[in-house]
Amino acid sequence: MNFKLVYSSVILAFLYLATSYIYVHQLYSSLTNQKFKEISHEMKTNVETLIHEKQEAITLVSLALATSENIQHVLLKKHENNFDYSSLSLKLKQETSLKSIWFQILDAKGNSFYRSWTDKTGDSLLDARIDVAQMIKNPHVISGISAGKFDITFKSMVPIYDNNNFLGVIETIAKFDSVATKMKKRDVETLIIVNDKYKDQLTEVEKKRFVENYYIANQEPNKELLGMLKSARVKDYINIEGLIVDKEKNIILTVYELKDMNNEVMAHLLMSKKLSNIDMRQIELSVEKIITVLAIVFVILVLLVYYFYTRNYKKFIQKQNEKLEESVNVKTKELQRLANYDALTGLPNxxxxxxxxxxxxxxxxxxxxxxxxxxxxxxxxxxxxxxxxxxxxxxxxxxxxxxxxxxxxxxxxxxxxxxxxxxxxxxxxxxxxxxxxxxxxxxxxxxxxxxxxxxxxxxxxxxxxxxxxxxxxxxxxxxxxxxxxxxxxxxxxxxxxxxxxxxTELAFARIELEKSISDALKLKQFKPYFQVKVDAQDKSVVGFEALIRWIHPTKGIIPPDDFIPFAEEIGIIVDINKFMMQESMIIFKRFKAKGLKCGMLSVNVSSEQLGDYSYVEDVEECLKNTGFDAKDLDIEILEGQNIENKNRVAEILRSLKGLGTTMSIDDFGTGYSSLTYLKKLPIDNLKIDRSFVRDIPKNKDDMSLVQTIIALARSLHLKVIAEGVETKEQAEFLKKSGCNVLQGYYFSRPIPEHECEIYLKAKS
Structure with a gap:
């Protein structure tokens, strides 16, 4: 009896170990294969996304250029072209992922009007290129990948119209092998293999770029992949189904089919990833846990056999079988849990x-x-x-x-x-x-x-x-x-x-507001309103602050608080402020031409402009375009603006000061400027915020605070401007306290150009 038990136990142990080994091996293989499939799918998805993004990018460039009034004018008037978009190509190379890009302009008859890569123009492309013939016959946006004499490239053609008059086509061309460069940053090597049917088309490429009759489009192809391709038939690789795992070479291979504008396969992208770069820790951890569970079960079985050997076999076996069945169920559920739940977080996998x-x-x-x-x-x-x-x-x-x-x-x-x-x-x-x-x-x-x-x-x-x-x-x-x-x-x-x-409705509203603001800028719906500044002693006009108002065709006057914060968020505030500055300068020039004394023009600057050196160039450009005198321009900086690089801001302000402008700190007292920092800035004026003026003379604390600010300004040799003056008592107190300039509704609300002209004539 004991011999049979031992014999049976040995057989069962052998079967258990053999079954466990097979199960673990199959599970590991299954999880590994699944991981490789995921990697293959990820490579294909990534390259497809990169191709799609590149196509969208050059299409957006073409769409933007198609609206160029310069291009439309030249095509319409048939002038001799003098385009030069090399600077645009350089800008795109520096600021975007479009590193190698060219432009071609065709007239309405399909003749080349401009090429950015050569001086050759005037030749017809109707017979040479089917896509050009299709575009001339039926103008519409064409975007895709095609092969030419020199290489395969991304191409995007967009028709150019003047109203409904078809003028020609703008074509943007970009190198395709940049996709391989971007994939390499993701640890994926990519070999671009152009189908042999394009060999006769690729007439201007080096013969050494061909393997068999297939053109290798990479400028710097991966040597390992190229060597593999040359050592076998090209078709053996481009016809890979799914993926190949080459453990000897430590790589996983997969192929992506690249289609041209006609949706026909024109090339295959052979992609590889090092097996050593694939994270297999999760699989190994899962397998280790399963082995641990199996080992525990095996130990339990051994202990049970020993127990059976030393006790009453029949009763013990009957009871232990029940326990074993329960244990197996628990372990089975545990195995199922390990297979379906993430070992680290406990979340579903x-x-x-x-x-x-x-x-x-x-x-x-x-x-x-x-x-x-x-x-x-x-x-x-x-x-x-x-x-x-x-x-x-x-x-x-x-x-x-x-x-x-x-x-x-x-x-x-x-x-x-x-x-x-x-x-x-x-x-x-x-x-x-x-x-x-x-x-x-x-x-x-x-x-x-x-x-x-x-x-x-x-x-x-x-x-x-x-x-x-x-x-x-x-x-x-x-x-x-x-x-x-x-x-x-x-x-x-x-x-x-x-x-x-x-x-959501909110998102749509934001999109609509962004478009409305952009349209308002194009349609010049933003208008400067002017609020007078007067000398505190004799009440003579010393200047005006230009304040923006949006004159909407259906909604009427929209106050700045309803759109300025959003304009700052989306970045269009820079263009709005530049427009407002130039419009205000033009209006002031008109006033002065009529003999009206309007004094200084004060304009506001955003925090985004304040940290950008190009703002100095914008001010110079506005001064030059309008002929406005820089000494009559006052630039107001909010004290509470979020300034990240104070040294750069100080340098920008010094550059503006060098032009001859005046600088003012606006809303002083509401921010957290240190005196040390203020002393570093080339400031001429301090503007006391309206919140400190509003309760004068009722609030003694505000009166003391205003007097303190005026004393501080004097110690720094700065003039003081008080805004928000609404009563005679406030004006008299500020005058006696030594304030230099007053601004507020007591003197005038912000008014448009024609009312401002009437106001100035009345003061003359």
Whole structure:
């Protein structure tokens, strides 16, 4: 009996170990293959995104140039062209990712009117290029990839119109191999293999750039990939199905088919990634845990056999079988949990996420409901790992997972896809609910994480896609949400972005306001209103402050508080201020031409301009264009403006002072300027903020404070201007206290040009 038990135990142990080995091996292979498929898919998705972004970029350049009045005028008048866009190409190279870009302009008959890369013009392209013939016949935007005599390139053609009159075409051309350079930054080597049918077309390239009859479009192709291609048949590589894992060469290979403007395959992008650069820690960790569980189960089995051997076999075996069955069930559930949940955060992993998303889409299709995908990526997470190590990074991910759970409903699914990427499934929610969730997540992330006594800060860039509007498959929804997430990162991180243009009413309002402000600037709806400044002693006019008003055709006068903050946010405030300064100078010139004494012109400057050296150039340009005397220009700087680089601001102000202008600190007393800093600035005047003048003479504290500011200004040899003067008592107090100039409704409200002219004539 004992012999049979031992014999059976040995056989069972052997079977258990063999089965465990096979199971672990198959599981590891399965997880590894899945990881490689994900890497292959990621490479293809990344290169597709880069191609799409490059096409969009050159199309935007073409669209912008197509509206150039200079180009339209020359094409319309048939003047001899004198275009030179080399500076534009250089600017694009310095400021954008468009490093190699050329331009060509065609007239309405398909003749070359201008080429940025050669002086040759006047030749017809109708017979040489099918796409040009199509464009002339049916003008429309054409964008894509094509092969020419010199290389394969991105091309974008946009028709040029004057009203409805077709004038010609602007074509923007960019090198294609920049895609390979960008992929290399992502640890992916890319070889661009142009199909052999284009060999006769590529007449101006070196023969050494061909392998068999296939053209290699890379300027500096990867030597390893090129060597592999030359050592075998090209078709063996361009016809790869799925992916190839070459452990000997330590690489994973995959191929992306590149299509031309006619949607035909024109090239194959052979991409490789080093296996050693792929993070397999998660798989290894999962397998190690499974092996640990199997080892524990094996030890339990050995102990059970020993126990059976020393006790009453039948009763013991019956009882232990029940326990063993229960233990196996628990371990089975544990294995299932390990297979479906992230080991670090405890959140559902990619497998469970995809399964739940599939179920959500199934129910949503049946019930005609929506499903939303939020794709979240931590901003600057790599900095945490690089600075504090991966252990700290893992701890941060755990804390982030907890905050995400607190941000959504119990029925919503949060998962960790890997690395610092998370996803959330929201069932049957509208745009407003999605934005509430995104905002709640951002608020949660604003609180600092304290881990082992170290304070860490991080934020999320969030992309949102919605079923069925943005896709009906899991893959498409995830990809679109991922695309939107990258757009959120491009927009400055710590924000969210919908994949499509459907936004909340607030988002639409912001878009409409941005367009309205841009249109208002083009249509000159912004008008300067002038508020007089008078001498405190004799009440004579010493100048005016130019204040902006938006004269809307349907809404009437829009006050600056309703649009200036938003204009500063979107960056158009620089153009608005420049326009206002030049318009005000022109009006003042008209006043002076009529013999009216209008004194100094005061204009405001934004904090964005104050930190940019180009503002000095803008002022010089306005002075030159209008013939305005710089000594009559006063530039007002808000004391409370957020100044990041005080030394640079001081240098800019000194440059402005060098032009002959006057400088004033506006709203003095409301900011936090130190006296030391004020002494460094070339300031001529201090303007006391209206909040200190409003309650004079009722508020004794304000009266004392105003007298203190006036005394301070005198000690710094500065003139004092008081704004917000609305009563005779205020004017008399300020005059007696030594204030030099007064401004406010007591003398005049801000008035438009024609009223200002009447006012000046009355004062003459």
């Amino acid at each position: 990619r497998l469970l996420f995809l399964d739940r998303l599939k179920q959500h889409l199934k129910h949503a299709t049946r019930d005609e409901e929506s499903v939303s995908i939020l794709f979240l990526d931590l901003d600057r997470f790599k900095e945490v790992n690089d600075t504090y190590g991966h252990n700290m990074g893992d701890a941060l991910l755990k804390h982030v997972a907890v905050r995400l759970i607190d941000s959504v409903r119990d029925e919503d699914t949060i998962s960790r896809l890997g690395g610092d990427e998370f996803t959330i499934i929201l069932h049957n929610t509208d745009n407003e609910d999605m934005i509430k969730v995104a905002n709640k997540i951002q608020r949660k992330m604003q609180e600092k994480f304290v881990i082992d006594g170290i304070e860490l800060s991080t934020t999320f860039s969030i992309g949102i896609s919605v079923f069925p509007k943005d896709g009906i498959t899991s893959e498409l929804l995830i990809r679109n949400a991922d695309t939107a997430m990258y757009k959120a990162k491009e927009a400055g991180k710590n924000g969210y972005q919908f994949y499509n243009s459907q936004m």
